[in-house]
Amino acid sequence: MIARRAVVLNYAILAVFALIGLYPAFGVVMNALTPPGEPASFDIPSSFHWANFYDAWTQGHFSQYLRSSAIVAVSVVAISTVLSILSGYAFGLMRFRGATVLFYVFLIGLMVPEEALIVPLYYDLRHFNLTDTYWALILPQVGLSVAFGTFWMRAFFRSTPRSLMEAARIDGARSWTTLWRVLVPFGRPAILTMMVLVFMWTWNEFLLALVMVSSENLRTAPLGLAFFQGQHTSDLTLLAAGAVIVATPVVIVYVLLQRHFIRGMLTGAVKA
C-alpha cells in the first residue's frame, strides 16, 4: 500500500513536470490563435482567430509538404517494420553462425550519429541518381530505423515465452507461419510502439531532407516549416500556426496508439 501522502506527492511532482512540458506547447497553440494586430504572446488571446491556420496552410504550401511527409513517413514505417520484425525474429529466436557479430553491426546504426553519415550518404545517393527523389529520404531512414527496430524486436522476441513458439512448432507451423500467425499478433503492442517511434522520428527528420532534396514539391513538413519561417520571420502568429499544423499528425498518431504504446513500453517489464 502506498500512503496517501505519497500519492499526493507523486501527483504534485507529475503535475509540475507536466506543466513544464505542456506550457510551451500550450503557448504556441495560443499564439497561433491570436487575432492579427495583437502582439504575439503565450497568453490566452482576446478571441480565437482560426483563420490563421487557413492563411498559414495556403501561404506556406503545407498541403504539399504534409503530403511529402506522409509519403516518406508511411513508406519508412511500413518497410522498416517488416524488415525489423524479420531481423528481430532471426536475432531473437534463431541460432546461426555470426549472429552476435552481425547484431553488433546493426547496433552501429544506432550509435553513429546521422550528421557523421550525411555527407558520404549524399555522394552515394547522387552516384545512383537518387538525390532529389523520395528514395533519398526513404532509404536512409529505413536503414536508421531498422537498426533501432532490430534491437527493439529482438528484445521483444527474446521475452516471448519459449513454449508459445514450441507449441506452434509441434502444431505443425514452420518458422514463417509461427512468426506471422502466432508471434506478431502476440507482439502487437511492441510492434505498434516501434511504429509510433519510427513515425515520430521520420516525421520530424530535418537534416536529411535539407541535404537530399531541392525541389519544392519534395520538401517535407519540417523543411517546409523552416522555409516558411524564412519568409515570415516577423509574423510569429502565422509561424505558430504552421508549427501546429506540422506537429498535429504526430500528436494524432500518438493519441490513437498511446494505449498500445504504454503497453509496449511495459512489455517484458511486467509479466502479462
Next chain:
Amino acid sequence: MAPVSFDSASKRFGDTVAVSELSLEVADGEFMVLVGPSGSGKTTALRLLAGLEALSGGHIRIGERVVDDVAPRERDIAMVFQDYALYPQMSVRQNLAFGLKIRKLDKAEVDRRVREAAAFLDIEPLLARKPRQLSGGQRQRVALGRALVREPQVFLMDEPLSNLDAKLRAQTRAEIKALQRRVSTTTVYVTHDQVEAMTMGDRIAIMRDGLLEQVGDPDTVYERPANTFVASFIGSPAMSLVPFSATRHGDDLELAHGEVRLVVPVDGEVPDELVLGVRPEHALLWDADAGLVGPLEGSVDYVEALGRETFIGLSVAPGAQFVVEAEGHVRAEVGETLRFGVRPGRLHVFDAGSEQALTRL
C-alpha cells in the same frame, strides 16, 4: 497410436550431461510417467522425444520410425506445456483448430474434431473466449483439448498440473487418466510429484542426474525399489533409511548401529555394511504379541497428527531416524522415549556402497 523407444538417447549441454544413455520402451497405448527431482533430465528426455532438442547420441523411435532428425511437426505428437502455451490472441476455438488448419484438414473435419474435443472436455461454453478470460483449470483443459484434436500417435505432457491448486490438481489427475484410457493414446508424462506418478502411470520411470534409476509399475517401484534413491523418492512420508553393520550368527543376522542392536532371521548372502529401509506403515509402536521384529527404542523428534493416522519421527541414535505410523488418536511428546518394531519381511536391505537393493528381511 504407436510405441515409443529411447535407445541410449543422450543429451549434453556443453559440459553438462542432461540425459545419459537413456534406454526406455513405452508400449503402444501405455501411460508412462517420467518422474524425478529437478535437474534429473526428465523434461529434457521429453523434449528430445518432441524434437525440441537435438540428440547428442543414441536414437529415438516413434512406432517403427527413427525420428532422430525428424522435425517436431512431422513426428505426429501433441504436447501439453506446463504454462499451457495457449495462443493469447486466438479464441479457444481458434486455439484448438490452429494445428488442424495448418495441416490443411478440410473445414468440416476441423469443425467436427473441435466440437468433439470441446464436448469431451466440457469446454463448449468457452469456445468463443480468449485464454486470458479463462481460469487456470479452464486453460488447462483447453491445452488438453489442443492435444486431443490432433489425434496424434503420442501425447507428451510436461508437468501439466503444476500450476493448479491442490484440489483441482487431484481432480484433473483423475480426468487426464480417464481421458487417456478412453482414447488409449500412448502418453509420456513428466512430473516431479511422486503422487502424480503413482496414481497416473501404468509404469513409472524414475530419473536422477540424467540417469534412469528404475522403471516399473507403481506397485513394483513402491514395494521393490531398486536402490535407496528410488526408495526415498517414492512414497510419502519417505522410507526411513539407516546404515547398519551386519554380523552373521547361524541363521540370525545381528544388525548394529552404534549402541542399537537388532536381530533378524536371514537366509542368503548379506554384506557387512548395509542400509536398512523401512516404510512408515511397516514400522509400528511396540506390541510384544504382534510378531514384530525388534524392539528398537528411540526418542521422539516430531509428531505429525493427520487425523486418520499419526506419524512419529523417532531417533534411535544421532542421525538415525525411523518414521513410525500410529493410529490417529495416538499422541506423543517430543523427547519422549518410545519402543517400536518392524513387520517381518518389510526390512529393505540395500548395499551401503552401491546403494542397490539386495533383499527384504
